[in-house]
Amino acid sequence: MxxxxxxxxxxxxxxxxxxxxxxxxxxxxxxxxxxxxxxxxxxxxxxxxxxxxxxxxxxxxxxxxxxxLLTPATVCLAVPLYEQMSLLKKNFRAVAVGIVSGVLASLVSVLALSRIFGLSHELYVTLLPKSITTAIGMGVSEELGGIVTITVAVIIITGILGNVIAELVCKIFRIQNPIAKGLALGTASHAIGTAKAMEMGPVEGAMSSLAIAVAGLLTVIGASVFAGFM
The missing domain is CATH 1.10.790 (Major Prion Protein)
Known part of the structure; x- marks a missing residue:
């Protein structure tokens, strides 16, 4: 067998x-x-x-x-965003600030925890792309000298955790705005979080789809900068 x-x-x-x-x-x-x-x-x-x-x-x-199929599937997430384009234009500033804040929170938290637990530089850069989609995160980790296989595992765990606790977190912090929910899930939990966002509603799904792409690009730039902090 x-x-x-x-x-x-x-x-x-x-x-x-x-x-x-x-x-x-x-x-x-x-x-x-x-x-x-x-x-x-x-x-x-x-x-x-x-x-x-x-x-x-x-x-x-x-x-x-x-x-x-991972990359083309990620690209297809642009469809729900296109359907909510007018909403995006109306709330552009809030969306931009939300995504940037989420990316910075991810990078800063990895830096802080890596210092607290005394992780090596290799493990530190391995964890930096934890909140972006696997297709981008693997490239970032490899470029920075991280361990790609661990990066993939961390990205998947991050996505699953975000998917599982999304509704509970929104309930605890009384987050009711669909745009805020979508941005939070897409920025913190990439594609797996977006799957949950789409279950919540079309607006959540569209905003989460946008967050995946923008957060991925910002993390590529931010991770390169943060890699030199440790």
Missing amino acids: NEFLSNSVFFGAVLSLAAYETGLLLKKKFKMAILNPLLIGTICVMAVLMIFKVDYKKYNESAKYISY
Whole structure:
């Protein structure tokens, strides 16, 4: 079985899609925030690889085809933004300040915590792109000399956490404005947070889509600057 799965061309892709679909079914049935499809899918994939002792490199070779869709899927997020263009123009200043504040909060928090816990420069720059989409974050981490695989894991964890606690945080801090919700999710939790924003409403989804792109570009610039602070 191990040899069969390892040599299968599409094993990784099929396993990933099946695991994610399992997560979706559990989320729809129990309607619990903790049952995030990506989180459940990740756990399922890890379980299968461990049970059948499939090497990660073999799995990744057959699952990489899904990764090719990541960038075009991110670009497609421009569609809901286009539909809310008039709202964006009306609130341009607030949107700009919100995204810049979110990016700075992310970079400053990583710097502060890295100093507190005495992390090395390599780990520090690895964590800097934690709140931007994987397609951009991997490039930033590699360029700054970080550990790309850890960066990917951190980005995914950040997104899942944002997706899971989004509604609770908004409730605790009484955030009711749809624009504020969308910007917060897109800036802090990239594409996974945007998925939650789209569940909340069209305005939240549009603003979150905008935040992903702008926050990604600002983080590329900001991370290069902050990399020299430690």
